[in-house]
Amino acid sequence: MTTINAHQLGRLIDKTVDHMGSEYVETLHGIRLDVDAQYLYAVASDRYTIAVARYQLNADEQQEPWARTIPATYLRSIREWLQQIEGAGLVTISTVEDRLTFKSPHSELTISVSPGIEFPDWRGILRLQVEQAVDGSETFPALNPGFLARFNSGDTVRLRITGDDKPVLFFAEDFLGAQMPTKHAGLSPVGKEDFNGAHQAWLWTLAAGAKDASLDGPAFEEDRPRYEVTTDIRKTGEALLRQTLGSGWDMSGKSTRLPDEFLAHVIGAVNGWSAFRYLNALYNADPRAAAAIVAEVADELDSGEIGEFAWDAAKKAGFDPQKWHDDYEAHRKERAEKDAAKAETAA
Template sequence: MSVTINAHQLGRLIDKTIDHMGSEYVEPLHGIRLDVDARYLYAVASDQYTIAVARYQLNHGDQQQEPWARTIPAEHLRSIREWIDTMKGAGLVTISTAKDRLVFEGPQTDLSISVNTALEFPDWRGILRKQVEQAADGPTFPALNSGYLARFNTGDVLRARVTGDEKPLLVFAEDFLGAQMPARYAGVYPCKEETFDGAHQSWLWTLSAGSKDANLDGAAYEEDRPRYEATTDIRETGETLLQQTLRSGWDMAGKSGDKPEEFLAHCLAAVNGWAAFRYLDALYNVDPRAAAAVVAETAGEFDSGEISEFAWGAAEKAGFDPQKWLDDYEAYRKRKAEERASETLA
């Protein structure tokens, strides 16, 4: 029984769940559970206060196998994560089961760890199904441990559902589902109010000085950033690329006949904008952190104003000959100039 996943995605499954695993005093929970069904590979961890599930959709070939599950002991997680970091993100890792082992086969090296197949892991599907399917329980004002909340900081945009004062908080993201148990509320200051009405009443005097129409809409504020400074935000970068593609496409209209050079310039801008967006989107789906790092690094290169130097160095590093490109381009420009001059004389 085996599944195949790329290195980046396997690293993400571990990173999204590792902060939720139980302590060494609860052996069944002291690790990350790899659970495979006919559609997904899941990584699951819980310490009984929080539970986190990250999943990866299997390719068609892997979906023919029988379901299986094994718990990676906590003491092996660091070595597995370091092993993943030694390979390129797109490198494929095959995870297979043996009698009492999990085997990770990479492009260059393999890693084998011992596992205890007798450990009983909780029915995490049943636990989360119960919470997801239950209706919200009236006006809710649950007490939550902020330290546990921090465990869900994986860089994703999260959606949350509050199901009741003494019921778990549900957290959703792309291919991620988690839950946090409510705190056993002791009524200790500064959150001594046990109901929302009580908390509201305690803040009335302070908040009454504010306007009822006030908001924190992002449109009401503008970043104090020069127009030429490139954004480091990945979503804003994607929006800019899509806008460039569409605007260039709109500008192409009516330029093909009377202004062919402008038409070609807009065509090139539209093609490059769309290509850049597709590449960025693909990288984000493989590894959001790598995509964000590339956007931030590229923004710094834009702001430095040395793009030509960076491109020249990248071309040489890739084994190309940018000097030949320059010579060919200069010859092309010279030829075009001579053709225009001859047309003028004629």
């Protein structure tokens, strides 16, 4: 059993919720509560980012280590339940097999969890990154994270940290920016003011992680339904490249014995590569426009009406989709007649 006040538990969730994985990665679609002898941790990762928030437990409390992942579907209910408790009100968290129970003096909330669900060795992953950052440098500027979002212009940016009391520089194609450390705003950093101090503060936690931990592996990859459409521009590009390569591999496979099947693979490869090149060119020209069109196309594909959309687009562009349809039907009829004649001759 673990005890924490309602306000602090809510903060742990709020600090990590934006980092959890998508609904197509069951092992990452939620927040991991992880308890050791000293801390209660909330951990979330989408493989691109990872976030850990911790709360120091009462030293007198005999705490047995445990870990459970709260599925994303329950997070809203938990936050609403916590809001009904006074911030200083204590909440006890207990685990019984496939149940996680949150109990306050006047109410309780029980949710279903999967005790055996796999989760990354977050201690090991962060241990490796932190240890690699121990290079003797004293550069460790304090930044207001609220300002970082202002540099999200849709471009991929590169960073250059210039010093403790100097701005962090942001570079992108046709873009240059800088963010001043909090010292320039009259604010002092909260907590340890140097990297070695911060490293020491987390050393006990990270020491329990494996040195070869990673987020690679099938358990942490998306299990997206075959025809599920994504609105993420990076995943869209990945899907197009996989289609191109997959169709290319299929061209030399056993399924290419029939001309029609070979042609289908050729068309799949050509269209996949063409779409990727067009998307990549649009992204380089205008990342926001590329992201917007990917989201718009995803909605159109999800609607199941792309035939109607294509027909309207052809007419709007000045083409004659009815003629295309008539030519297609004539081709099918001619082909059917040829196949029938071949069958009659063979008989």
